Amino acid sequence: MSNALFEPILLGDIQLKNRIVLAPMTRFRADEEGSIANDLLATYYSQRASDGGLLISEATSISEESLFKKSVPGIYTNEQIAGWKNTLSKVHAKGGKIVLQLWHIGLPDINALDDEEIEDYIAKFVQGAENAIEAGFDGVEIHGANSFLIDQFLNESTNKRTDKYGGSTENRNRFALKVTEAVISVIGAGKTGIRLSPWAIDPNNKDVSQWISLLQSLTPLGLSYAHIIRETPGVNNEPETEHILGLRRAYGGGNLILNRGYVPATAERSVADGSADLIAFGKLFIANPDLVERIRLGRRLNENADSATFYEAKEGDLSYGYTTYPTWEEEEEE
Numbered sequence: 001m002s003n004a005l006f007e008p009i010l011l012g013d014i015q016l017k018n019r020i021v022l023a024p025m026t027r028f029r030a031d032e033e034g035s036i037a038n039d040l041l042a043t044y045y046s047q048r049a050s051d052g053g054l055l056i057s058e059a060t061s062i063s064e065e066s067l068f069k070k071s072v073p074g075i076y077t078n079e080q081i082a083g084w085k086n087t088l089s090k091v092h093a094k095g096g097k098i099v100l101q102l103w104h105i106g107l108p109d110i111n112a113l114d115d116e117e118i119e120d121y122i123a124k125f126v127q128g129a130e131n132a133i134e135a136g137f138d139g140v141e142i143h144g145a146n147s148f149l150i151d152q153f154l155n156e157s158t159n160k161r162t163d164k165y166g167g168s169t170e171n172r173n174r175f176a177l178k179v180t181e182a183v184i185s186v187i188g189a190g191k192t193g194i195r196l197s198p199w200a201i202d203p204n205n206k207d208v209s210q211w212i213s214l215l216q217s218l219t220p221l222g223l224s225y226a227h228i229i230r231e232t233p234g235v236n237n238e239p240e241t242e243h244i245l246g247l248r249r250a251y252g253g254g255n256l257i258l259n260r261g262y263v264p265a266t267a268e269r270s271v272a273d274g275s276a277d278l279i280a281f282g283k284l285f286i287a288n289p290d291l292v293e294r295i296r297l298g299r300r301l302n303e304n305a306d307s308a309t310f311y312e313a314k315e316g317d318l319s320y321g322y323t324t325y326p327t328w329e330e331e332e333e334e
Contacts, residue, residue: 004272005264005279005295008052011255012190012224014097014138016278017052019271020292023259023280024056024101024141024195028311029318032070035061036083041073042090043323047289049096056141056227056280059103059148062128066104066149075100075128081135088136099139099193099224100132102183104149111160118165118175121149122182129183133191139224140187142180145197146229150176154210155201173214180221189222193257197229198243205231208243215250225255227280232261240275248275264295286310290327299328 006018022045031038045055061067061074074080084100091098102125107113113121129140144150152158153175159166165174176194184192198211215226228247230240240248240258248256258270259280267279285291287305294301302325308314309321 003268005268007271009255009277011054011278012139012192012222013188014054014099014190014224015052016054016097018050018292018296019278020050020053020267020295021257021259021278021280022048022053022055022285023282024058024143025282025286026058026068026072026311027322028069028071029313029322030071030073031083034077034079034083035067035070035072035074036080037073037087038083039086040318040323042087043319045087045098046090046094046096047323048285048291049091049094049098050290050292051095053096053292054278055091055096055098057098057100057137059101059143060128062102062104062124066106066124068105075102075131075135076124081131084132084135084137092136097138099141099191100128100135100137101141101143101195102128102132103143106147106149106152110149110152110158111166122175122179125179126182126186129187129192133187139191139193140183141193141195141227142176142183143195144176144179145195146200150179151197151200154196154214156210157201169210169213172210173217176214177217180218180223184221184223190224192223193225193227194218194223195227195229198247199229199231203231208247212246212250215247215254216252219250219252219254223254225257225278226251227257227259230258230260238266239273240270245275264301287325289323289325290329294328297328302326302331 132140198208255277257278258276270276283305287302306321314320
């Protein structure tokens with residue numbers, strides 16, 4: 001059994017019994033009528049809930065105009081808030097913790113926005129956070145990664161502004177910081193996390209100074225956590241890259257989640273040596289709904305996640321490849 005992965009940890013206001021996290025993954029299974037989290041989503045998340053473990057929801061739209069597809073859940077209507085409550089009751093019944101990832105997909109051009117429009121987007125993140133807490137989530141994760149709205153402000157390649165939101169590292173940080181501070185003002189720092197990806201726009205990026213600066217500015221805010229998507233998956237049991245270690249140092253004593261390409265052995269090593277506090281798993285959690293127990297007991301992992309069903313249903317069956325993966329106990333019964 002792994003040891004470091006099963007040490008308890010307090011993430012701000014969220015007490016956890018292990019350090020294995022479900023990564024946020026868009027799966028396009030919400031009801032298209034109203035973009036509402038349905039019973040299928042409730043089953044999916046409850047299958048992956050563990051006593052005292054953390055789940056991060058799929059990217060959830062904070063406004064209708066930021067909706068990528070109708071099958072992506074939202075958090076901007078009363079019906080959507082109500083729809084999430086079924087998921088939360090089932091996750092909490094198993095002792096799990098769950099935070100909502102607040103998502104704005106981004107804009108074709110952020111450089112045309114005026115101050116009033118920017119303030120409106122900040123307000124939408126705030127409303128999304130308030131709605132998430134009303135629904136019963138344990139916290140929120142601000143989506144600042146993957147070339148979406150906040151990441152567009154952080155990256156020089158998309159941010160060509162010459163005002164207070166662009167032109168320098170400090171100015172490019174401003175939108176992310178204002179969103180984070182505004183969310184904290186309504187739900188508290190202990191319920192607020194943020195996800196970042198220095199390599200989303202340029203996978204070969206050798207300069208992470210923008211994100212080092214941002215993490216340094218985020219540290220005094222006392223967030224629940226920062227969540228970093230690594231540049232490349234590690235192999236075997238190699239140490240984290242100097243880039244990752246630099247980001248770790250920049251975040252001071254804050255809780256850090258790392259994600260991308262981990263297996264139990266590399267996850268255990270990264271937590272044990274202090275490179276990360278928690279590890280988020282994606283594909284392994286898709287194919288192993290009981291991933292936490294499999295790691296705890298040293299059971300064989302299913303490594304055959306069906307990529308054809310990651311983002312769409314198979315022949316109209318929304319559950320196939322979503323809630324149909326067996327637990328280790330179910331495998332033994334077959």
